[in-house]
Amino acid sequence: MSRPLRIEYVGAWYHVMNRGCNRCKIFLSHKHYQTFLDLFVEITTLFAVEIHAYCLMNNHYHLLLRTPRSNLSRIMRHLDGVYTQRFNRLSKRDGPLLRGRYKALLIEAESYLLQVSRYIHLNPVAKNNIIKLEDYKWSSYLAYINKDDRPKWLHTEKVLEQFNGWSAYQQYVYSGVDEQTAEIYQRKYLPSIWGSKTFKQRCLEELDKEKIKESIADVKRCKDILPINDVISKIAVYFNINTKEIIQGRRGVENLPRILSMLICRYFYGHKFHEIASCISGITPNAVSTIVGRSIKRLDNDTKFQKIYHQIIDVLR
Numbered sequence: 001m002s003r004p005l006r007i008e009y010v011g012a013w014y015h016v017m018n019r020g021c022n023r024c025k026i027f028l029s030h031k032h033y034q035t036f037l038d039l040f041v042e043i044t045t046l047f048a049v050e051i052h053a054y055c056l057m058n059n060h061y062h063l064l065l066r067t068p069r070s071n072l073s074r075i076m077r078h079l080d081g082v083y084t085q086r087f088n089r090l091s092k093r094d095g096p097l098l099r100g101r102y103k104a105l106l107i108e109a110e111s112y113l114l115q116v117s118r119y120i121h122l123n124p125v126a127k128n129n130i131i132k133l134e135d136y137k138w139s140s141y142l143a144y145i146n147k148d149d150r151p152k153w154l155h156t157e158k159v160l161e162q163f164n165g166w167s168a169y170q171q172y173v174y175s176g177v178d179e180q181t182a183e184i185y186q187r188k189y190l191p192s193i194w195g196s197k198t199f200k201q202r203c204l205e206e207l208d209k210e211k212i213k214e215s216i217a218d219v220k221r222c223k224d225i226l227p228i229n230d231v232i233s234k235i236a237v238y239f240n241i242n243t244k245e246i247i248q249g250r251r252g253v254e255n256l257p258r259i260l261s262m263l264i265c266r267y268f269y270g271h272k273f274h275e276i277a278s279c280i281s282g283i284t285p286n287a288v289s290t291i292v293g294r295s296i297k298r299l300d301n302d303t304k305f306q307k308i309y310h311q312i313i314d315v316l317r
Contacts, residue, residue, distance in 0.1 A: 005192040006104065007203050010070045013109040015116045015194075018080060018102040019060035026087065026097055027058050033138050035086050036061070037151075039079055044153040047075045052155045053116075055123045055139035062120045066109075066155075076102050106203060108195025109158075115181045116194075117159045118173050133173065145170045201317070225269050226316060228279045232261050238312055248281055256305075260312060262288050263295040268313060 020026040027033050033056055043049050049071075053064035067075070084097040107116055121144070124136040133141050142148035144156050146166050163169045177185075184194060193200050226234075236243045239257045249255045262280065265271040266288070273285035273292075280288075299306050 006073060007106050007192065008067065008070045008072050009203075010068060012067050012070065012072070013107040013113065014063075014065045014067070014072060015105040015107060015120070016063040016065055016072075016076065016102055017060060018098050021096055021099060023059050024097075025058045026060070026083075027056060027138075028091060032087060032090060035090065036083055039083055040151070040153050042082070043075050043079055046078065047071055049075050050155050051140075051153055052113075052158060053120045053140045053144075054154075055120045055141075057123060057138075062123055064113075064116055064120055066158075072104060076104075103190055104192070105190060106193045106195075108193075108199040111196065111199075112181075112194050114159060114162060114172070115178060119177055119181055119185065121173050122177060141173070225271075228265050228271055228276060231265050231269065231316065232279065234316055235261050235264070235312060238315055247279070249283075256308070259291060259295055260309060262291050263309070264312065264316070266292045267296060268316075 027036065036056060040051055040054075044051060047067075048069050050066040050068065051063065052066060053062075055062045065072070065075070080098050080102060087097050088094050105116075107113060121133065121139055121141040124133060124139065133139075134145070134147060136142075140154055140156070143150040143154055144160065144166060150156060160166060160169055163172065184191070193203055195203075232243055232246050235257050236246055241257060246255070246258045246261050249258050258280065262276055265276045266273065273288045276288045277283050277285045283291075295305075299309060
């Protein structure tokens, strides 16, 4: 099973969420909620993280964060780990509390910051049938609409500067989640990046090979996936050959277009080995895996091969 894709850089924005193991409650009383809020003071002091919105539900939480130090993993290790310890102490229990892997949606803030903020603040309405958001105490919404004191660690200015006062933001929230946002969060597998095609490409280009291999499923969900047969067709055009020369191949003869087709389908687009094998004759999924592994190493050592690979990627984009 591939690991969740974690992309970290200075100034990155994230919607982070986690829930209790087996959907168990992680907040049992006001004291538990307050214990979690107290940790916000710790993480902002220790790691310089900016908290721009939050919502704590009985079995999960949502956070809108910005990381000036490129340190999300370290922040979340402290937040989830220390809260579990304190929860266990308060509740006289032991063992894990939260799912081991939190979800983190990297956001292109210029395009989607407001939608994420609204989605987080509307969570009590969707989950608890709260008629008025003003009745829900455990979110940053009250601080946004000037109904509660704003903690020093909460940043509301980035969102509110987009509106003509807090009442305009209140109207924006009550207008409800838009279709695009609803579609993103209703997916069975949440993508790791929400942004424009250019933003996604820029983020993914910064990943090293090991991280791509570890998180291939998430990498695939972040891209506009080109079907395998279309990849083969475009590579055939690049080499000015017939697609049959890639699909069929010949034993004992290196077929560079065929090798690059398998490499790009797996390494760049994240197609599964058996899917690639089903489109290329005379090869098994294990053989595809072996060829892709060798080709990844070849990218490091063969400058000509590397140059052709990047030229084809530019064509495919």
